[in-house]
Amino acid sequence: MLFSSLQWSHAMSQSPGKLKLGALVALVVGSMIGGGIFSLPQNMAASADVGAVLIGWAITAVGMLTLAFVFQTLANRKPDLDGGVYAYAKAGFGDYMGFSSAWGYWISAWLGNVGYFVLLFSTLGYFFPIFGEGNTVAAIIGASVLLWAVHFLVLRGIKEAAFINLVTTVAKIVPLLLFVLIAIFAFKLNIFTADIWGLKNPDLGSVMNQVRKMMLVTVWVFIGIEGASIFSARAETRSDVGKATVIGFITVLLFLVLVNVLSLGIMTQPELAKLQNPSMAAVLEHVVGPWGAVLISVGLIISLLGALLSWVLLCAEIMFAAAKDHTMPGFLRKENANQVPVNALWLTNAMVQLFLIITLFSASTYLSLIYLATSMILVPYLWSAAYAFLLAVRGETYEKAVAERKKDLFIGAVALIYAVWLIYAGGVKYLLLSALLYAPGAILFAKAKLEVNKPVFTNVEKLIFAAVVVGALVAAYGLYDGFLTL
Numbered sequence: 001m002l003f004s005s006l007q008w009s010h011a012m013s014q015s016p017g018k019l020k021l022g023a024l025v026a027l028v029v030g031s032m033i034g035g036g037i038f039s040l041p042q043n044m045a046a047s048a049d050v051g052a053v054l055i056g057w058a059i060t061a062v063g064m065l066t067l068a069f070v071f072q073t074l075a076n077r078k079p080d081l082d083g084g085v086y087a088y089a090k091a092g093f094g095d096y097m098g099f100s101s102a103w104g105y106w107i108s109a110w111l112g113n114v115g116y117f118v119l120l121f122s123t124l125g126y127f128f129p130i131f132g133e134g135n136t137v138a139a140i141i142g143a144s145v146l147l148w149a150v151h152f153l154v155l156r157g158i159k160e161a162a163f164i165n166l167v168t169t170v171a172k173i174v175p176l177l178l179f180v181l182i183a184i185f186a187f188k189l190n191i192f193t194a195d196i197w198g199l200k201n202p203d204l205g206s207v208m209n210q211v212r213k214m215m216l217v218t219v220w221v222f223i224g225i226e227g228a229s230i231f232s233a234r235a236e237t238r239s240d241v242g243k244a245t246v247i248g249f250i251t252v253l254l255f256l257v258l259v260n261v262l263s264l265g266i267m268t269q270p271e272l273a274k275l276q277n278p279s280m281a282a283v284l285e286h287v288v289g290p291w292g293a294v295l296i297s298v299g300l301i302i303s304l305l306g307a308l309l310s311w312v313l314l315c316a317e318i319m320f321a322a323a324k325d326h327t328m329p330g331f332l333r334k335e336n337a338n339q340v341p342v343n344a345l346w347l348t349n350a351m352v353q354l355f356l357i358i359t360l361f362s363a364s365t366y367l368s369l370i371y372l373a374t375s376m377i378l379v380p381y382l383w384s385a386a387y388a389f390l391l392a393v394r395g396e397t398y399e400k401a402v403a404e405r406k407k408d409l410f411i412g413a414v415a416l417i418y419a420v421w422l423i424y425a426g427g428v429k430y431l432l433l434s435a436l437l438y439a440p441g442a443i444l445f446a447k448a449k450l451e452v453n454k455p456v457f458t459n460v461e462k463l464i465f466a467a468v469v470v471g472a473l474v475a476a477y478g479l480y481d482g483f484l485t486l
Contacts, residue, residue, distance in 0.1 A: 055211050118359060182287055215425040315344070316344040392405055
């Protein structure tokens, strides 16, 4: 799900066959539709009403589309760079930025996994009340057992992933299609237009504030947009990569907007905001009765199980890719007999386990984990957009393509502004909390540098690191003092 790229690359490397456009589109769609969409009605209603939702989606569509184009451009212009967001940050802005990108992406992916475990057991809580909202003692024990089962499954080497991806993609799409069809018939315009700007609910704040808050959720549901660029080497026709990214993106965008907007015409914003996640189940139950909730819940459970596998692999792989370049310490390069990066895998799942226990004591819900995971991934996205912009500014790889350079300069600039806007939308709180998670990473970076007898930081990197440390100290004090909360 969030993308089964590694698994697919294993599966695809077994066969000489190249991927046609349809297969590439399926990969993009499969990697982007995650657990996020199943919780979308509540997640959006919690921060915005109809008007702000529509404005937010319009901004997101333009911003994310430019990001999709960025990944397409970089895949075509820099075919020698492997490792996506990590490689682009390193090539454009030096080793520490490359490291920070890999580190941020890694943390974002396993935090996302913690969020997914909470959501999975919150869904099971519909059938078994003992699991509550996914953060009860029983839920955390269940999640821990499942986590280590996935861990030992991955250790054996996952070759069946292509099949798993296919099953989970179908399992996700079928309930989504049914939901959209039923919701179109149940949609009531008077509910939809009752309080367009959320004036009856002063807690939401201004329209601008509503838009800002919903933007973070929108990023979360699009993570995986970089999926197609991963497969560029396997495409039958290179230009299909760009097409697949755009077709995949528009398909997913339609699904997301329809699920979100149609829900607002079935139940009012205050009603939606109060729902337990996966809120899509409750919306369908409201229309057709209990079987609707069961349908969505079963679809989601299958979907999440597939996702967990992909995310675990993804986490291990990004650490492994950075370790091969000596940007991460050497111990993360270790593979077992099945070519699985074992140390990176153990480190990842130990962190997931630790945070599962923390959610028990701090009662962190799915949403607060998602916000934190999203704010961590914003930095890698920012560097990718900045690198694409930088290539166009310098004219690198554009020697004979003046018109194309102008177009890419514009797209890169919009993607960069959008990435900066997202960091602003995330707010100071999540920026400080991200700094708290970024700062300790420097220990691994220093260790990697010392292993190859190189100075740890350049002069510019020293300044950047100092700013991260200051942010982390403020966040630590904030958590201690209570003006920041998880």
